[in-house]
Amino acid sequence: MDILREAHHAQVFHFLAQDIAGLHSVEHLADRLSELADIMVQTTLELCWQTLRQRHPHPERRPRFAVIAYGKLGGKELGFASDLDLVYLHDDPEPDIGELYARLGQRMSTWMSTQTPAGMLFEVDLRLRPNGDSGMLVCPIEAFRDYQLQHAWPWEHQALTRARFCAGDPAVGAQFEAIRIEILRQPRDxxxxxxxxxxxxxxxxxxxxxxxxxxxxxxxxxxxxxxxxxxxxxxxxxxxxxxxxxxxxxxxxxxxxxxxxxxxxxxxxxxxxxxxxxxxxxxxxxxxxxxxxxxxxxxxxxxxxxxxxxxxxxxxxxxx
CATH class of the missing domain: 1.20.120.330 (Nucleotidyltransferases  domain 2)
Structure with a gap:
């Protein structure tokens, strides 16, 4: 955990020095900070999965799990002190697999947001998931689609305009993007x-x-x-x-x-x-x-x- 934080802080300091020197436009700086955050989230996912993979029926496989970024990270407009708005999705047909992915999501959030001697990696906000705080920590992809089509509030579709896949299984990320486009392209009065x-x-x-x-x-x-x-x-x-x-x-x-x-x-x-x-x-x-x-x-x-x-x-x- 500390190694991740130290690596992240060092790179952010590097970007800060470049920014002070006038080497970045606002857009370019936000792109770099967002790319760095994506790498940190992906690395956290891989490290956390190593602690849980033996509980999966097929531990040799990669998790069918995706991290979706909303808000500033989703829109690639991250700043130096931005929180991460994240939603966790999975598309794993194994029976009773939801609990394992919930543990993965919880462990990832804890790893990123815990204050250690090296500081905090990111504050993580998971409230944009379907049904907010009362919803599943990790949502099956089909349940996510059903929620967006049938139950989401208009502001949740607003939030979807700035959402994107940022870590995990690219196949699940592609499914998310297809759902996102389907929702955004619905005719509206x-x-x-x-x-x-x-x-x-x-x-x-x-x-x-x-x-x-x-x-x-x-x-x-x-x-x-x-x-x-x-x-x-x-x-x-x-x-x-x-x-x-x-x-x-x-x-x-x-x-x-x-x-x-x-x-x-x-x-x-x-x-x-x-x-x-x-x-x-x-x-x-x-x-x-x-x-x-x-x-x-x-x-x-x-x-x-x-x-x-x-x-x-x-x-x-x-x-x-």
């Missing part, structure tokens, strides 16, 4: 989707918004990162049935560009928001490195960025 997305955004604002006229919370406040993410998620869910390009896990900046190319949003609104999103993420990186859990800045220093995001928001969600 735009008015209903609009109300659902706006309702979810309001609930988040009620919980997190700063309500300060001087300070601006880069992530949570109106005109910040979450507003951009919700615009992109709405565009994906509302239009992917006609435009498969929107299903690509390319990050919000690239997806805004694709939406503009498809004439779903005006390019003169998309470009300033791409710039704002990039700058907000750069500022968030810097503030997190200074041990600030919530990234706040003076509102006046980013007023034009906020206005750009708000203008696109109003255009996308304006009542017809």
């Amino acid at each position: 735009l008015a209903t989707l609009r109300d659902e997305v706006l309702g979810m955004r309001k609930r988040m604002l009620d919980q997190h918004a700063s309500r300060s006229e001087e300070d601006f919370d880069i992530k949570h406040d109106r005109g910040g990162l979450i507003d951009v993410e919700f615009v992109v998620q709405y565009l994906v869910l509302g239009h992917a049935h006609k435009h498969a390009r929107l299903c690509g896990n390319l990050g919000n900046i690239a997806l805004l560009g694709i939406a503009a190319e498809l004439e779903l949003i005006p390019v003169e609104l998309a470009a300033p928001v791409q710039s704002a999103y990039r700058e907000f993420r750069r500022m968030q990186h810097a503030l997190r490195l200074n041990a600030k859990r919530r990234a706040r800045v003076e509102r006046s220093s980013v007023s034009r960025r906020i206005e750009a995001v708000r203008a696109l928001w109003e255009r996308v969600f304006a009542t017809p």
Whole structure:
């Protein structure tokens, strides 16, 4: 456990030094941090499986188990102090095998999140799995598909826009990606989707918004990162049935560009928001490195960025 942490910390420090020297764009840095996290998750999976494989009816086989990344890792937008939002899936037909995979998932989460003398590898959040905290720790792939088609809340489909396979069995990962595309490309009534997305955004604002006229919370406040993410998620869910390009896990900046190319949003609104999103993420990186859990800045220093995001928001969600 300590060796993993030390290797991870050393590589993150290397990226940090390069970032301070101006060698990385925001997108490139996030790609590198996400790739590193994928490697750490894969290595953790392999080490944990070595402690459990003899309990499998066929211990010589690799586990039919996949780790799905959501959120920042899923969207390849990981920062220096980001948590990992993970979902564990399996596709193993062996009878009564679920308990073994549940132990694997639990052991992986413990290995990554335990504080040791070398620190913590990652904080791990598993609440995005089907049925949240009350759901199975490791979900069979067919049960996952049934849940997404029949029982998932709209916000869970929003989260699916930023999900991807990151470790484990590539065959299970490919099944997940097929389910993801199937869900994202379902035709949706735009008015209903609009109300659902706006309702979810309001609930988040009620919980997190700063309500300060001087300070601006880069992530949570109106005109910040979450507003951009919700615009992109709405565009994906509302239009992917006609435009498969929107299903690509390319990050919000690239997806805004694709939406503009498809004439779903005006390019003169998309470009300033791409710039704002990039700058907000750069500022968030810097503030997190200074041990600030919530990234706040003076509102006046980013007023034009906020206005750009708000203008696109109003255009996308304006009542017809």
